[in-house]
Amino acid sequence: MPTETATEATTGRGDAQRVRWALVTGASGDIGAAVATTLAAQxxxxxxxxxxxxxxADAVVASIEAAGGQARPIVxxxxxxxxxxxxxxxxLAVAPIQVLVNNAGVHDDAVMPGMRAEQWQRVIDVNLNGFFNVTQPLLLPMLRTRWGRIVNVTSVAGQAGNRGQVNYAAAKGGLHAATKALALEVASRGVTVNAVAPGIIATAMSADTFDAARIKQLVPVQRAGQAQEVADLVAFLASERAGYITAQTLAINGGMWAA
Structure with a gap:
């Protein structure tokens, strides 16, 4: 399925406004794909x-549509x-975004004495500045609907730190602080803002990072989490049922670090 043009995206605006629209950034990755699929199923x-x-992204859209859901790719x-x-x-030519999942992220690891400026900047740009670039222009249309859910996917590294990831921890820690502050700004308009901080999750990105023995050593439940488990938590926070939860960072890490 080809990526839509702006003209195609505006087709059927009346129909589009009958449903709530979500944006999941980084949905070409394992966690993002699971989140997008779960939100569509809801x-x-x-x-x-x-x-x-x-x-x-096209494959995720095709899978959602095959299951009877509605989705469009965007790059x-x-x-x-x-x-x-x-x-x-x-x-926005289609409809306001009322559920935003800021999941796009990268890491580029190095101990701080050997970290290049480009490594620092790119990780901050994608993980933290990307949050601003996407969220800020979507806020006013969301607020006008008087209902919204923003979920920022962060990391245990932003809570506990991690050797070799000063840049990544700084970006994710910044997202935790931004989550709290933004939640206070928009709470009176029916919009909640929360963060989900995964630990070791079994994804293609983490496949070569931790072996089974190391996971058992680090994680009290002695296994890696699954992308679907993260998606289920995100989907709950994006639902009507989570309307009284805001300004929180929820860890999903098998007990590897107690917040």
């Missing part, structure tokens, strides 16, 4: 975002402010 129409892996770099502005305009 009845949301989902923008499935990718940056480099447009083919995976842009969250670290590129101009690209974000264009993408936001395309999505």
């Amino acid at each position: 009845g949301l129409a989902v923008w499935v975002h990718a940056n480099r892996n447009a083919a995976r 842009f770099d969250v670290a590129d402010g101009a690209a974000c502005a264009a993408a936001v305009a395309q999505m």
Whole structure:
């Protein structure tokens, strides 16, 4: 399925406004794909975002549609402010985004004495500046609907730190603080803002990082988490049932670090 143009995205605007629309950034990855699929199964129409892996976003959309859901792919770099502005305009031409899952992220690890400036900047740009680039222009349309859910997918590294990930921990820790502050700003308009901080999750990205013995050593439940388990938590926070939960960071890490 090809990525939509702005013209195609505006087709059927009246129908589009009968459902709540969600945007899941980084939905070409394992966690993001699971989140997008789960939100669609709950009845949301989902923008499935990718940056480099447009083919995976198309596959996620096809899977959602095959199951009877509604989804559209969209491709842009969250670290590129101009690209974000264009993408936001395309999505808002269809309907306001009322569920936003900021899941796009990268890591580029090195101990601080050997970290290059580019490693620091790129990780901050995608994980933290990307949050601003996507969230800020979507806020006013969301607030006008007087209902919204924003979920930021962060990391245990932002809570406990991690050797070799000062850049990543700084970005995710910044997201935790931004989550709290933004939640206070928008709470009176029916919008909640929370963060989900996964620990070791079995994904393609983490496959070569931790072996089974190391996971048993680090995680009290002695296994890696599953992308679907993260998706289920995100989907709950994005639902009507979570309307009294805001400004929180919820760890999902098998007990490896107690917040």
